Amino acid sequence: MADRHPLFKPLVFVGGLIFGFGLGFSHMARPEVVLNFLTFEDLGLPFVMFGAAVVSGVAFALLPRIRDTAPLTGDPYERRLKPFDRNVLVGGAVFGVGWGLSGICPGAAYASLGVGNVTILWALGGMFVGAYAQGYWRSRSEARDAARAGAD
Amino acid sequence: MVVDPVLLQAVADLFPNGISRYAVGGLLVGLGTVVIYAATGIPAGASTFLESTLSYVSDRSRFQRYVGSRDWRLVFTAGIVLGGLAFAATVQSGAVTTSLYEPGTTGTLYEVAGVTLWATDVQPWRLFVGGILVGIGTRIGKGCTSGHGVCGVGSASKTSLVGVATFLTVAIGTAQVVAALGVSP
Secondary structure (H helix, E strand, O other), rough: OOOOOOOOOHHHHEEEHHHHHHHHHHOOHHHHHHHHHOOOOOOHHHHHHHHHHHHHHHHHHHHHHHHOOOOOOEEEOOOOOOOOHHHHHHHHHHHHHHHHHHHHOHHHHHHHHOOOOOHHHHHHHHHHHHHHHHHHHHHHHHHHHHHHHHOO | OOOOHHHHHHHHHHOOOHHHHHHHHHHHOOOOOOOOHHHOOOOOOOOHHHHHHHOOOOOHHHOOHHHHHHHHHHHHHHHHHHHHHHHHHHHHHOOOOOOOOOOOOOEEEEOOEEEEEEOOOHHHHHHHHHHHHHHHHHOOOOOOHHHHHHHHOOOOHHHHHHHHHHHHHHHHHHHHHHHHOOOOO
């Protein structure tokens, strides 16, 4: 990690800038617009996520054919697929309730702060509370499982 | 070819703000993801930042696993915030105009030092309670709208497709129920 390319962080920053500008331009950083989509008053929002997925999908497919490794990290271009289990459904459902209630998701919340939406700090505060709560609980159950395995 | 004007009107009703701002915004979100992936090989998602940043203040194992990525995730998030500000200072403020952008009528606009900023009218309790559930759900569910929705769908990951279908369906149901209960904004 320490010997990362000096351009690593500047490049991540530039990527974040473009990402955040896009969330602002698309109005996905506005909870009202997300809620208007979820209640079928304005069906434009899927063009944001799926538009982005198409762009990244093309790049994810093409890059490994052009080069083997990423220039700034030396890491191979590979699909890092997350394993499927019950958590994907349970977590997805809990996220869905939160997104449907608030109209905001993590990336859009960061961009929302940037467009001037100070009120979104309520949502960001909530996200940290929620992330901490699940981490606290899961760290404890992991420690308990490890203790049990050690005792066997 | 003759297009039925009634049909045309029905489609226009579904997209009262057009689709160009959504599509252009989405292409930029994708471009930001690709810039990072092309340079680093990392498919970046936004919600891991919540846990990786907690590793600065908590020793719990669940957060400490992200120590190696917490610095660049902080940089990524700072970029997203400032990207939003850059949008506010240019397009939202009217300093840059394009027919692809539809300003809409949501929320409240206000001005600071010549920059047009925007604030939501959605009630704080909805944002806070919803935020807690987003924080729990995205981390247990292994991703959010960017990790599953953009990177995962982009790499045709079955896990992510199921994740997106789950949170999208539940979110639609939730928002419909909340609206039916008369909660507004």
